[in-house]
Amino acid sequence: xxxxxxxxxxxxxxxxxxxxxxxxxxxxxxxxxxxxxxxxxxxxxxxxxxxxxxxxxxxxxxxxxxxxxxxxxxxxxxxxxxxxxxxxxxxxxxxxxxxxxxxxxxxxxxxxxxxxxxxxxxxxxxxxxxxxxxxxxxxxxxxxxxxxxxxxxxxxxxxxxxxxxxxxxxxxxxxxxxxxxxxxxxxxxxxxxxxxxxxxxxxxxxxxxxxxxxxxxxxxxxxxxxxxxxxxxxxxxxxxxxxxxxxxxxxxxxxxxxxxxxxxxxxxxxxxxxxxxxxxxxxxxxxxxxxxxxxxxxxxxxxxxxxxxxxxxxxxxxxxxxxx
Numbered sequence: 001x002x003x004x005x006x007x008x009x010x011x012x013x014x015x016x017x018x019x020x021x022x023x024x025x026x027x028x029x030x031x032x033x034x035x036x037x038x039x040x041x042x043x044x045x046x047x048x049x050x051x052x053x054x055x056x057x058x059x060x061x062x063x064x065x066x067x068x069x070x071x072x073x074x075x076x077x078x079x080x081x082x083x084x085x086x087x088x089x090x091x092x093x094x095x096x097x098x099x100x101x102x103x104x105x106x107x108x109x110x111x112x113x114x115x116x117x118x119x120x121x122x123x124x125x126x127x128x129x130x131x132x133x134x135x136x137x138x139x140x141x142x143x144x145x146x147x148x149x150x151x152x153x154x155x156x157x158x159x160x161x162x163x164x165x166x167x168x169x170x171x172x173x174x175x176x177x178x179x180x181x182x183x184x185x186x187x188x189x190x191x192x193x194x195x196x197x198x199x200x201x202x203x204x205x206x207x208x209x210x211x212x213x214x215x216x217x218x219x220x221x222x223x224x225x226x227x228x229x230x231x232x233x234x235x236x237x238x239x240x241x242x243x244x245x246x247x248x249x250x251x252x253x254x255x256x257x258x259x260x261x262x263x264x265x266x267x268x269x270x271x272x273x274x275x276x277x278x279x280x281x282x283x284x285x286x287x288x289x290x291x292x293x294x295x296x297x298x299x300x301x302x303x304x305x306x307x308x309x310x311x312x313x314x315x316x317x318x319x320x321x322x323x324x
Contacts, residue, residue, distance in 0.1 A: 120146040121323060128319025130292065134309070137162035139317075145176070152176040154186055154207075159194070169193040172203060183208035190221055196261040199223055213237075228256030229264075243280045247288075249273070258299050263307065265299020278321055286321045 126141040143156045154176050159169030174188035183206065190201040205219030217233040235249040253269045276290030295312035296304050304311055 117148060118146070119148065120144070123323040125321060126319060127322070128288075128317045130315040130317045132313050132315040134313070135163050137167075147176070150178045152184070154188070166194050168195055174203060174205075176207065180208075186219070195263065196259075199227075201227075201229070226257070227259065229269075230254045245278050245280065245286075247276045247278065247290075249276070255300075260303065263300065263303035265297075265301075265303065267299075268297045269300045270294055270296050274317070276317065284323055287319070288321060289316075289318045291315070292317050 122142075122144040124140070124142050126139060128139055130137055130139060138161045139159070141158045143154065145152045145154045147153055152175075154172070154174040156172040156174070157170065160167050170190060170192045172188060172190045174186040176184040176186040179185050185204075185206055187204050188202075190203045192199050192201070201221035201223040203219055203221050205217065207217050208215075210216050213236065215235050215237075218231070220228070220230045222228050231251065231253050233249065233251045235247060238246045238248075240246055249272075251272045253271075255264050255266050255269050258264065258266045272292065272294040274290055274292035276288045278286040278288030280286040292315045293312065294315075295301075301311040
């Protein structure tokens, strides 16, 4: 019995230290929690804990009233703004009547239209040789004018030679008056040397440039014994390059009555269309090559067939265009 009690007492004494350890640990935890609640973190020295917290930087408050603006360059700006504007060393003189007259001269209306200046021009529009199925020949179309921008004297001539014989030739003397920009009214006389016997006509027409730069000539003629005729010519110039120019042309002729001696019928007599390609070595001198087609209509075609000619004809042409 004594041995059993001794062993029991010994086991009880062995348990005591473990219970004391648990109790002391609990007391320490309670003490630490109470202490943590009473600590003012703002007064803690975090550097001693090994993790110093970054301090919050505050922008300094600037008192602009006490700043020295001279060091920033503003003083010079203020002083420059307050300085009076300096006058130029050489003052600009006042505008005089002579200055105004030089800037805005008195324009004479007649001088503006060029009525006091004389101009002139001689143009060989066509000076060419042609080749067709019946044979070869020569043709010309020449015009000249002399005068001012308002009043001019015109001379026009055109004709044709085939197989060494003169087939047609005419000469016109006209007075031209400018009635609008790019438009002249012309009136005068015309004399035909060929075909048939020579005859005279009174002429009235217009010369000008239509919209899109088509050059137009339209002239009506009244001759002896009530004979009348009209001619229209329209041409256009296309610049392929600065020197290479294509010029399409179309002409039409109408007659008021038939004339067997000159192989011309009433109504639409002929239409001629051509295309010439010229190269301007200078603006005054340009050789060209091209093609021309002419067709007769109505009684005019019948007269040609009776004479053994074709009603329509195709020609290859080559020539010169010059002006002085």
